[in-house]
Amino acid sequence: MSIADLISSLLASILTLMVLSYLVGDNPLFRFAMHLLVGAAAGYAGAIAIHNVLKPGLVDPIATAGLEGLLNPSALATVILPWILVLTLLLKISPATSRFGTPAMALLVGVGAAVVVGGAISGTLLPLSLDSMQSLNPAGVGSSGATLERLLELVIVLLGTLSALFYFRFSSRASGQETPLANLAGLSIPGPLSLLRSVGSGFIAITFGVMYAGAVAASLIILAERVQFLRDTLSNLLGVSG
Amino acid sequence: MIVLRCLNCGILNPGLAAACRRCGAQLEPILMGGLADEEGEADENGDWLERMRQEAQHLSAGDEPAEDQPPPEGEAAAAPSGSDKLAEAEIPDWLDRIRETQTGELRAKAAAEAAGTASPPPDQSSLDDSAIRARLGPALPTGEPAREPKWPAEPVEELPSWLQDVGAGPKAETEAPPRVPALIGQAPDQPEAIRPAEDLPEWLGEIDTLKESLEEQMRGPSAAPGSDLAPATLPSWLEAMRPVETFRSVVQMEAEEDQSIESVGPLAGLRGVLLAEPVVAMPRTSTVGSMQLDVTERHYAQAELIHKMVEEEQREVAAGPRKATGLPFFRWGIAALVLLGVALPIFSGAPVFALPRLAPQELSVLFDLVERLPVDRPALLVFDYEPGNSGELDAVAGAFFDQVMGRGIPLATLTTRPAGSALAKRALDERAARFGYVPGQSLVHLGYLSGGSTAVQLLAINPRATILEGFDLPEGMPEDIWNAPLLQGIQTLPDFSTVAVITSGSESARLWAEQVGSRMGDTPLVMVLSAGAEPLIRPYFDLQEAQPGERRVDGILSGLPAAASYELRNGRPGLALARWNPFGSSMLAAELILLAGAGYGIANWWLGRKAG
Numbered sequence: 001m002s003i004a005d006l007i008s009s010l011l012a013s014i015l016t017l018m019v020l021s022y023l024v025g026d027n028p029l030f031r032f033a034m035h036l037l038v039g040a041a042a043g044y045a046g047a048i049a050i051h052n053v054l055k056p057g058l059v060d061p062i063a064t065a066g067l068e069g070l071l072n073p074s075a076l077a078t079v080i081l082p083w084i085l086v087l088t089l090l091l092k093i094s095p096a097t098s099r100f101g102t103p104a105m106a107l108l109v110g111v112g113a114a115v116v117v118g119g120a121i122s123g124t125l126l127p128l129s130l131d132s133m134q135s136l137n138p139a140g141v142g143s144s145g146a147t148l149e150r151l152l153e154l155v156i157v158l159l160g161t162l163s164a165l166f167y168f169r170f171s172s173r174a175s176g177q178e179t180p181l182a183n184l185a186g187l188s189i190p191g192p193l194s195l196l197r198s199v200g201s202g203f204i205a206i207t208f209g210v211m212y213a214g215a216v217a218a219s220l221i222i223l224a225e226r227v228q229f230l231r232d233t234l235s236n237l238l239g240v241s242g
Numbered sequence: 243m244i245v246l247r248c249l250n251c252g253i254l255n256p257g258l259a260a261a262c263r264r265c266g267a268q269l270e271p272i273l274m275g276g277l278a279d280e281e282g283e284a285d286e287n288g289d290w291l292e293r294m295r296q297e298a299q300h301l302s303a304g305d306e307p308a309e310d311q312p313p314p315e316g317e318a319a320a321a322p323s324g325s326d327k328l329a330e331a332e333i334p335d336w337l338d339r340i341r342e343t344q345t346g347e348l349r350a351k352a353a354a355e356a357a358g359t360a361s362p363p364p365d366q367s368s369l370d371d372s373a374i375r376a377r378l379g380p381a382l383p384t385g386e387p388a389r390e391p392k393w394p395a396e397p398v399e400e401l402p403s404w405l406q407d408v409g410a411g412p413k414a415e416t417e418a419p420p421r422v423p424a425l426i427g428q429a430p431d432q433p434e435a436i437r438p439a440e441d442l443p444e445w446l447g448e449i450d451t452l453k454e455s456l457e458e459q460m461r462g463p464s465a466a467p468g469s470d471l472a473p474a475t476l477p478s479w480l481e482a483m484r485p486v487e488t489f490r491s492v493v494q495m496e497a498e499e500d501q502s503i504e505s506v507g508p509l510a511g512l513r514g515v516l517l518a519e520p521v522v523a524m525p526r527t528s529t530v531g532s533m534q535l536d537v538t539e540r541h542y543a544q545a546e547l548i549h550k551m552v553e554e555e556q557r558e559v560a561a562g563p564r565k566a567t568g569l570p571f572f573r574w575g576i577a578a579l580v581l582l583g584v585a586l587p588i589f590s591g592a593p594v595f596a597l598p599r600l601a602p603q604e605l606s607v608l609f610d611l612v613e614r615l616p617v618d619r620p621a622l623l624v625f626d627y628e629p630g631n632s633g634e635l636d637a638v639a640g641a642f643f644d645q646v647m648g649r650g651i652p653l654a655t656l657t658t659r660p661a662g663s664a665l666a667k668r669a670l671d672e673r674a675a676r677f678g679y680v681p682g683q684s685l686v687h688l689g690y691l692s693g694g695s696t697a698v699q700l701l702a703i704n705p706r707a708t709i710l711e712g713f714d715l716p717e718g719m720p721e722d723i724w725n726a727p728l729l730q731g732i733q734t735l736p737d738f739s740t741v742a743v744i745t746s747g748s749e750s751a752r753l754w755a756e757q758v759g760s761r762m763g764d765t766p767l768v769m770v771l772s773a774g775a776e777p778l779i780r781p782y783f784d785l786q787e788a789q790p791g792e793r794r795v796d797g798i799l800s801g802l803p804a805a806a807s808y809e810l811r812n813g814r815p816g817l818a819l820a821r822w823n824p825f826g827s828s829m830l831a832a833e834l835i836l837l838a839g840a841g842y843g844i845a846n847w848w849l850g851r852k853a854g
Contacts, residue, residue: 023573023574023577025570041660041661044660044661044664045660045661048660048661048663048689048690049660049690049692051711052689052690052692052710052711052713053690053692055711056710056711057710060710111696112694112695112696115695115696115699115757116695116753119695119699119753119756119757120756122756122760123755123756123757123759123760123794124752124755124756127785127794128781128782128785131781131784131785207777210777211774211777211778212774213773214772214773214774214775214776214777214800214801215773215774216832217773217774217801217802217825217829218631218634218746218772218773218774220580220584220825220828220829220832221633221634221637221773221802221821221825222630222631222633222634223580223581223584223633223828224584224588224633224821224824224825224828225633225634225636225637225817225821226633227581227584227585227588227824228588228820228821228824231585231588231589
């Protein structure tokens with residue numbers, strides 16, 4: 001390991017310990033590490049934006065085309081219009097000139113919203129809804145093998161979908177005053193709507209639980225990587241082979 | 243009660259008043275009878291007239307002559323007899339004062355007549371007029387100013403001693419307020435306004451009649467019989483039509499002494515003139531075109547509520563004493579347990595957990611998919627995560643990279659995060675050297691794709707218009723990165739052999755599935771995910787299983803167990819297997835903590851229920 005690698009590993013280890021010092025509480029070491037991380041990330045992002053976005057998108061076309069190229073009508077859409085939009089967007093810096101940047105901002109937001117909404121409808125809503133309906137098709141079940149496992153999966157999908165939709169219906173949530181179906185030995189059996197709502201909340205809780213478990217697992221993997229890194233750095237400093 | 247009516251202004255004054263309370267003129271009581279009911283009795287008896295006549299004669303005769311001084315000639319007959327003296331003893335005090343006053347005047351008159359023998363007597367009419375004016379002063383109805391008597395007064399030395407005393411009276415009267423006759427009478431038991439007109443003199447009756455007519459006009463039609471409206475109440479519709487004024491609509495009349503005197507204009511010198519400034523010069527709300535707001539009590543309540551909210555915002559809350567917090571032993575305990583679970587296998591090599599024997603079902607799909615990828619077209623790897631997640635995703639995606647690079651498939655990297663290019667370089671450079679990849683020929687970093695969802699959709703349609711400059715390109719690369727031998731055959735996104743998105747967030751994965759998934763054609767789309775993002779992305783993979791024609795995600799890899807299985811299947815141990823024991827140990831610690839927390843909650847609930 002070179003000296004540069006050793007120094008960089010040592011600095012990284014110190015910063016890792018400074019971040020882990022948050023266990024004691026909020027302290028200057030943790031804040032310093034956070035400020036350093038945010039500053040370095042912002043500076044790096046700015047440099048990337050200049051070299052990978054602004055320079056090839058705005059400067060290079062002008063440098064390549066020259067003054068004669070700018071007079072070309074085709075340059076209006078590829079060079080001049082982007083510059084106008086960028087300059088007007090820069091006017092958003094000052095409240096006095098902010099309104100001049102509104103068209104560029106409206107273009108950004110409008111196009112972005114249209115793309116997101118269109119993609120959500122055509123890529124998520126319709127395909128997944130059709131898939132949920134298709135899963136109840138007996139022909140589909142038969143084609144993929146009418147095993148008990150498959151049937152059980154379909155029942156779970158159907159029950160989970162319907163009960164979750166019932167849970168998010170406000171009318172169903174307001175049915176908490178529903179008359180209990182029966183009372184057995186002092187145990188009240190809720191009505192069908194309340195029962196379906198409870199099942200839906202159960203499915204939603206399981207979903208969130210799985211997501212939370214995944215997040216915990218990811219965090220533990222990251223922590224293991226950091227501890228492994230600290231152990232490697234310490235071994236390198238002490239000259240002990242791992 | 244005895245009252246004196248001033249003949250100058252007509253107002254009633256108390257019986258003991260020496261001057262009128264309104265005009266200030268000195269009152270000379272003239273007994274003309276009561277004004278109340280006793281008057282009728284006096285009329286019936288006729289005694290009061292007789293007494294008044296005798297009193298007048300007595301006063302005209304020089305009033306009570308002193309016993310040591312003989313009465314003047316001609317007045318002896320008018321001297322009071324014994325019976326008169328007896329009646330005089332019964333005269334009340336007020337009449338005595340009247341008598342004394344008139345006695346003094348008569349004495350002064352007699353002295354003036356005696357002195358007038360040396361000078362030509364003035365005309366009787368003018369004398370009477372002068373005397374009246376001297377007594378009434380400027381309050382005389384003619385408006386002519388009061389004058390002093392024109393004849394000169396006799397020197398005081400020539401007057402008798404008793405007249406010298408009397409003579410001082412008229413001289414003093416010239417500086418005093420004018421004297422006017424006052425009618426003596428009884429105060430009415432009822433208010434004067436309701437006294438029958440026939441009991442009053444004719445001219446007073448006319449005044450009362452005029453006053454009543456004016457009051458009737460001022461009351462207006464609102465006081466007409468049969469009206470339901472109160473005198474000071476307007477109908478609601480009329481109230482709504484009333485213009486809003488900023489100044490007071492009711493003029494408060496000030497006392498006469500406080501009213502200002504007009505200084506300019508034709509009304510100069512008059513007091514109590516209405517001021518024009520409030521109407522002309524002072525600002526006020528225009529009544530032209532003004533709108534009457536229909537403000538209800540609810541509006542007032544809401545306005546008051548907003549006012550209170552604004553006041554609450556502006557109110558500074560005093561900083562309370564900082565709550566003393568104890569040391570976070572609980573947090574320290576949990577952290578120590580987790581750190582112990584992670585560090586123990588790393589530093590001591592124990593415990594050792596069994597490797598996963600059952601691979602996830604989707605792993606075989608992904609493995610077979612990579613095995614079928616063509617090697618003549620590059621695979622696009624999208625590094626869509628932040629450096630903080632590299633500890634997990636480098637270990638999860640390592641097995642996928644190993645399989646792809648083991649097959650010699652050319653690679654191109656892309657990122658939608660500014661720091662993604664550096665992560666790609668860090669993750670692939672070491673493997674590139676291991677698998678013999680040459681930067682620029684079999685591995686190229688396309689760099690940062692800015693623009694979010696719009697740019698991703700544009701990338702799916704026309705990648706050459708989206709990516710303009712690469713990242714960390716080696717020497718010898720053409721100016722246009724798309725002219726590099728590796729990328730010459732790429733015109734659209736499906737021209738890549740596969741597109742693999744390595745991401746830590748479900749939003750980013752869903753964005754790629756929505757915008758790119760339907761445009762991939764036969765080119766597979768692979769998702770390498772963090773464990774937390776898998777539940778929300780798995781439906782896109784299951785969709786491919788149910789409807790092969792509507793696929794969105796063709797392969798999915800998530801979590802360290804799947805990655806460890808992948809490495810075992812690849813036969814290339816990597817980061818996943820290296821972190822398997824720390825991961826297992828820390829997960830065990832986390833499960834113990836969760837179980838302890840759940841047990842504590844159940845016990846707490848059970849104890850609470852038992853305690854009622």
